[in-house]
Amino acid sequence: MQELTSKRLYFRTLTEEDATSTYADWLNNPAVNRFLEVRHSRQDIETCRSFIRACNADPGCFLFGIFVDHGKTHIGNIKLGPIDWRYGSGQIGLFIGDQAYWGAGYASEAISAITRFAFDEQGLSRLEAGCYEENLGSLRSFLKSGFSLEGFFRKKFITDGKRTGCFWLGILKDEWTNDHL
Ligand SMILES: CC(C)(COP(=O)(O)OP(=O)(O)OC[C@H]1O[C@@H](n2cnc3c(N)ncnc32)[C@H](O)[C@@H]1OP(=O)(O)O)[C@@H](O)C(=O)NCCC(=O)NCCS
Numbered sequence: 332m333q334e335l336t337s338k339r340l341y342f343r344t345l346t347e348e349d350a351t352s353t354y355a356d357w358l359n360n361p362a363v364n365r366f367l368e369v370r371h372s373r374q375d376i377e378t379c380r381s382f383i384r385a386c387n388a389d390p391g392c393f394l395f396g397i398f399v400d401h402g403k404t405h406i407g408n409i410k411l412g413p414i415d416w417r418y419g420s421g422q423i424g425l426f427i428g429d430q431a432y433w434g435a436g437y438a439s440e441a442i443s444a445i446t447r448f449a450f451d452e453q454g455l456s457r458l459e460a461g462c463y464e465e466n467l468g469s470l471r472s473f474l475k476s477g478f479s480l481e482g483f484f485r486k487k488f489i490t491d492g493k494r495t496g497c498f499w500l501g502i503l504k505d506e507w508t509n510d511h512l
Contacts, residue, residue: 333393337444340437341402342395342409344387349396349405350379357407357428365490366463367426386410393448397425397441399432406432409441411449411458419456421449438472446476450504457503463488464496477510478502 335342355374357363364370372378386394392412396405407427414421423445427437442460449455460478462469474480478500486494 333395333448335395335444335448337440339399340440340444341398342441342444343398343402345383345394345396345408346387347380347383350376350383351405352376354379354405354428357426360428360430362430363426363428366466366469386412389413391416391421393445393453395445397427397437399437406437407441409445411445411453414453414455419454421453421455421458423449423458423460433468438468439475442472442476442478446502446507447509450507455504457501459499459501461497461499463490464498465490470498470500473500476502477507479506 332344355376355378358367358369358374358379361370383394386392389412391414392410394408394410394412397407397409398405406429407425409423409425411421411423423442425438425441427433446458449458458478459481460473462473479502480498481501482499484497484499487497488495
């Protein structure tokens with residue numbers, strides 16, 4: 332099991348026991364899934380379990396639960412993957428499922444923690460992330476964590492019944508500093 336800590340958060344590899352109805356409800360909540368691909372299929376405990384199982388079996392993926400209260404309360408997930416080990420690059424995705432914890436800087440803190448893990452502990456050289464055009468919270472979280480805007484895919488997705496673009500962000504190991512932690 333992998334564990335990480337940051338100033339206020341604790342992260343650990345999820346296990347199948349972490350797949351609760353609360354977790355499934357987060358993913359079915361339109362406010363949470365609005366910019367997530369998971370919105371295209373209904374989630375339940377079994378779909379969450381099988382996602383956790385698949386991630387844990389994949390050598391190109393680290394799926395962490397994000398916890399507060401010294402590891403007692405699960406509030407969301409952050410994933411490093413897919414990783415392309417040949418190129419030392421990987422993608423990051425995350426959600427804070429419990430909306431009571433939005434706007435407290437937890438996403439930025441989680442991105443910084445997993446960035447440090449990717450560069451310092453896994454030896455990766457480059458990280459990437461995509462975010463929907465309207466997802467200003469996500470865009471801002473990555474920028475605050477030191478990512479740069481690398482591109483914009485026009486009208487790539489459909490959400491809320493209309494086509495929408497997607498920002499592409501990246502960070503190189505050379506650019507990474509611990510200032511963001
Ligand atoms: C997007 C998300 C991860 C942001 O998490 P968060 O913990 O609330 O973000 P933070 O508190 O770290 O905020 C980071 C910055 O974004 C800003 N921000 C947060 N939500 C915002 C919003 N809806 N609109 C504009 N800015 C927003 C914050 O003010 C902060 O900027 P500041 O420090 O300059 O004030 C969270 O809302 C979420 O999980 N949403 C649902 C899933 C999702 O969209 N995941 C990302 C997929 S790419």
